[in-house]
Amino acid sequence: MTERVLLVTGASRGIGEATARRAAGAGFRVALVARRQESVAGLAAELGEDRALALGADVADWAAVSGAVEETVRRFGRLDAAFANAGIGMGVSFFGDGGTDPEQWRDMVLTNVYGAALTARATLPALAGSGGHLVLTGSVAGRYIRKGSLYSATKWAVTGMAGAIREEAVGTGVRVTLVQPGVTDTDILDSELRKKPKLEPDDVARAVLYALDQPPTVDVNEIMVRPTGQER
Numbered sequence: 012m013t014e015r016v017l018l019v020t021g022a023s024r025g026i027g028e029a030t031a032r033r034a035a036g037a038g039f040r041v042a043l044v045a046r047r048q049e050s051v052a053g054l055a056a057e058l059g060e061d062r063a064l065a066l067g068a069d070v071a072d073w074a075a076v077s078g079a080v081e082e083t084v085r086r087f088g089r090l091d092a093a094f095a096n097a098g099i100g101m102g103v104s105f106f107g108d109g110g111t112d113p114e115q116w117r118d119m120v121l122t123n124v125y126g127a128a129l130t131a132r133a134t135l136p137a138l139a140g141s142g143g144h145l146v147l148t149g150s151v152a153g154r155y156i157r158k159g160s161l162y163s164a165t166k167w168a169v170t171g172m173a174g175a176i177r178e179e180a181v182g183t184g185v186r187v188t189l190v191q192p193g194v195t196d197t198d199i200l201d202s203e204l205r206k207k208p209k210l211e212p213d214d215v216a217r218a219v220l221y222a223l224d225q226p227p228t229v230d231v232n233e234i235m236v237r238p239t240g241q242e243r
């Protein structure tokens with residue numbers, strides 16, 4: 012059987028790295044994307060050059076992200092799945108009561124929303140050709156209101172985007188999955204969330220692989236996975 016090819020954004024650490032490792036272990040060839048190629052070069056070397064490709068691309072840069080997809084198809088000859096996972100979080104107060112400077116908010120909106128949209132746009136033509144699968148990382152924070160959280164609002168946008176893409180994908184053979192993790196032990200967590208019950212990144216990776224491992228006739232549209240005991 013032809014080895015399937017999966018492109019992962021945000022593959023340098025956390026959920027993306029865990030998913031890339033698990034996918035490679037399951038037989039996928041993987042294209043690893045982070046802002047700097049050096050951040051994913053070590054993982055690519057560890058997984059093996061025949062099975063992993065390290066790519067530097069900012070997901071909010073159309074030329075870079077579409078170039079990374081072209082490079083993946085050139086190298087591996089196909090694209091079967093994409094994991095639009097890159098994201099950043101930061102504290103925000105809409106009343107100006109602490110939190111980050113509004114000038115910094117742009118990067119979060121561009122990465123989490125525009126970046127996910129560009130990753131979808133760059134990969135879907137190839138995925139349509141392979142009867143492929145797009146997985147997006149949303150969040151439990153994209154399903155419930157979080158006081159003062161612009162991060163949560165970006166993830167609500169991803170929730171809507173996944174649904175919009177799924178509707179457009181009807182008839183193409185492309186499947187679309189929104190994975191909505193709860194609190195997961197990665198660098199994105201602030202000190203308050205660190206004190207709460209947490210998933211391991213590999214717990215989320217297993218959910219992604221569950222969706223990817225279904226037969227072509229089965230489209231798993233949403234998976235919410237929380238650590239036991241997480242409040243909303």
Ligand SMILES: NC(=O)c1ccc[n+]([C@@H]2O[C@H](COP(=O)([O-])OP(=O)(O)OC[C@H]3O[C@@H](n4cnc5c(N)ncnc54)[C@H](OP(=O)(O)O)[C@@H]3O)[C@@H](O)[C@H]2O)c1
Binds near residue numbers: 098
């Ligand atoms: N951890 C949680 O509790 C949690 C819960 C729900 C959802 N999520 C979501 O899960 C996804 C992965 O986050 P994580 O928790 O694994 O955090 P993480 O460990 O900080 O990983 C974030 C990844 O995104 C990459 N990245 C950030 N901005 C990028 C950009 N503009 N272009 C390309 N890559 C970029 C980072 O790579 P470089 O910095 O090397 O470029 C890194 O690989 C995010 O979408 C996050 O919102 C996380």
